[in-house]
Amino acid sequence: MRKIKGNRLMFIILAVLCLCIYACYDGVDFPSGKSSRSGKSKKKNKELTTAIARQWFEANMTPVVTMRSSEAKDVQAAMVKPKWEDAYEANRGKYEVVQTPILTRGRRMFVDAETQSEFEKIRGQKYLRNAARMVIRKDLKTGEIRSFITVFVGSLEYMKKSKRMGRNSYLYRETNFDGKVLFFEPNGGLINGWKYRNGKIVAKIMPLSEDAKFIITRGWVEECYTETDYELTEECHDEVSIEPDEEFGDAWVVEHVCDEVWTPIEYQVCYDVWEEDGDSGDGGIGDGDGIGGDVDPSENEVAPNAKKLFQNKDMLVRDWKFIEEKLDSIMKDCMGKGLYNSLVDSLKGEHISFQFFTEEQASFNPQTNTLQWNRNMESNQLFHELMHAYQYQNEKSLDSWRNAIMNMEIETHYAHYLYIKGSSEYGGSDWEKGIKGGDPRILSTANLKGLLDAKGNLRDGMIIEQLDIYLEFNVVPSFKQDINYKKFVYDKSRSSLSNFSNLNKITKDC
């Protein structure tokens, strides 16, 4: 019986020790510091090495920091500390970062309202987890070092279908990440965050206490709503009771008891909304995006498709988002998707300069490799210029482009007509008006459909001479009646079907 007493004492000591050992937030499939799984930068940091990051952290932070998920007074802050043994380096652009998994006292997890409502059904599932890191970041341009805690909260659907939650990190998101990224100040609260839908940022997250900023720049309005997530906290403690024991008199009985506590966490989720009647035109943009303390996403995450195609160093995040939405519309169309993919392929990593035009017109200039477009325009007008950009990729030279610029315009017009005819943008468009009003350029383009199918092939029963004659004696003169196309050169030496070879290529999978 003496042994039992010894065991009990040992147990008490262990139980007390347990309180001091932190449980890992997401120990399940977090890549350890030793392995070199993808999602991590293979390049080592030049300035912010792990040793320097640790030194900086230890000099500027307490060994254990708090993290306040809610501003409500009765909510206990989490005790958090970095797990330096598993630290790893990553870098992109002007940032070098060192990230570590974090250890918390007791289990903690953030979930969205949907996950919370299903929690009892899915309890214990491996996918049910956050990805959380301590990030120490150095801005190589300014030399500033700061640290913050990132927590990825997946939507229920994302967690269920993706087994890669743990791969999301500050400089890397899974391309289909769906949910929220929250940034917390060590020894503080929420800094800000971003809401993702299928890999793209759709809204910004701000603390409730921060005044919603209704920034109006060129018609952009920020609309904010309160959204509630939930934090699950497991609070464990040891209950020691003393029971009478025949042999020893009183004996200690130690029980490890854990309670689960759900805490609602509220924040503002703000969407940028483009208001058509907003003050448009002459800029006045200012520095709308640079709200102090932001932990910015990179533009690649805001607008992955637009960033593959375009470059513009000075464009705001919201403008990238705006273009991305138009490209999304284009890619919903089979031909549009073919055009986008073919153009990206043919650019081989190069980019087209993108500029917003204040005039209500759009253009592609092959000489300067610049695409201009007005933000009041719809996706079909962007499609038109992208088509020109793709045509130019397949031309041998600027001279051959110039000598066949009418050929280019006819093909692009026909593709444009096919695109808009099948889209919701047709109603009220110049195309609808042109066809109703008998505009020769529009009508002659639309009537090409009698000779050509939607892939630019000659229709059954038609002969090539009919197309030759129709182009030269009907379409070209109709274009020349329009002042904008009056001086365009038509290259008759090209076979009439070859004029539609780009259309043919971009519709090969349709």
Ligand SMILES: [Zn+2]
């Ligand atoms: Zn054109």
